[in-house]
Amino acid sequence: GQQVMQIPQYQHVQEGEDFTTYCNSSTTLSNIQWYKQRPGGHPVFLIQLVKSGEVKKQKRLTFQFGEAKKNSSLHITATQTTDVGTYFCASQGGSEKLVFGKGTKLTVNP
Amino acid sequence: DAGVIQSPRHEVTEMGQEVTLRCKLISGHNSLFWYRQTMMRGLELLIYFNNNVPIDDSGMPEDRFSAKMPNASFSTLKIQPSEPRDSAVYFCASSLVLAGVGNEQFFGPGTRLTVL
Numbered sequence: 001g002q003q004v005m006q007i008p009q010y011q012h013v014q015e016g017e018d019f020t021t022y023c024n025s026s027t028t029l030s031n032i033q034w035y036k037q038r039p040g041g042h043p044v045f046l047i048q049l050v051k052s053g054e055v056k057k058q059k060r061l062t063f064q065f066g067e068a069k070k071n072s073s074l075h076i077t078a079t080q081t082t083d084v085g086t087y088f089c090a091s092q093g094g095s096e097k098l099v100f101g102k103g104t105k106l107t108v109n110p
Numbered sequence: 111d112a113g114v115i116q117s118p119r120h121e122v123t124e125m126g127q128e129v130t131l132r133c134k135l136i137s138g139h140n141s142l143f144w145y146r147q148t149m150m151r152g153l154e155l156l157i158y159f160n161n162n163v164p165i166d167d168s169g170m171p172e173d174r175f176s177a178k179m180p181n182a183s184f185s186t187l188k189i190q191p192s193e194p195r196d197s198a199v200y201f202c203a204s205s206l207v208l209a210g211v212g213n214e215q216f217f218g219p220g221t222r223l224t225v226l
Contacts (some may be wrong), residue, residue, distance in 0.1 A: 036225045045214035096207045
């Protein structure tokens with residue numbers, strides 16, 4: 001079945017440093033969604049990318065969808081302690097269901 | 111809107127007991143997803159419903175797990191009998207799916223299940 005591989009599994013940064021997590025698939029993805037889960041919380045939708053090469057920004061967060069629609073990335077500029085959490089990518093196969101990556105756990109040292 | 115509502119928030123039970131988890135969808139949504147999250151296996155889809163009909167239950171671990179959606183806004187996930195390896199956080203998520211195209215999923219706060 002469809003799988004998305006997410007790297008790195010863990011990332012620890014100093015506050016103010018940048019952070020990037022990558023999501024890769026061996027098959028072409030119809031779309032990619034990104035979620036954030038705070039410690040002890042539940043996943044919260046951040047954004048959906050649909051078009052090849054699409055780039056979207058939300059304040060300090062930049063989301064990209066690869067030209068071949070097989071990879072995606074989330075980049076955070078100048079991390080803050082509020083960015084702490086696990087970031088998941090998820091893709092839709094040929095149905096309504098989402099397949100989630102394992103997530104990247106981000107910790108930020110103040 | 112109150113968002114997705116799950117109950118109970120925490121459940122501690124003994125091996126062999128029946129456990130029932132409950133979920134209320136967001137009004138107007140037509141799809142419901144049950145997930146299980148553990149450190150080892152991450153976030154796994156157990157089953158999902160579209161317009162009250164179970165579409166894909168391939169993620170349900172075994173016959174001890176069953177899920178129902180008796181009406182458009184409510185679902186239950188039952189484990190009978192429960193085992194220690196079922197200990198996890200169980201999330202349900204609600205979405206509005208049109209023409210097979212998924213939109214964002216809204217997750218409930220989860221039920222943290224501990225089976226002793």
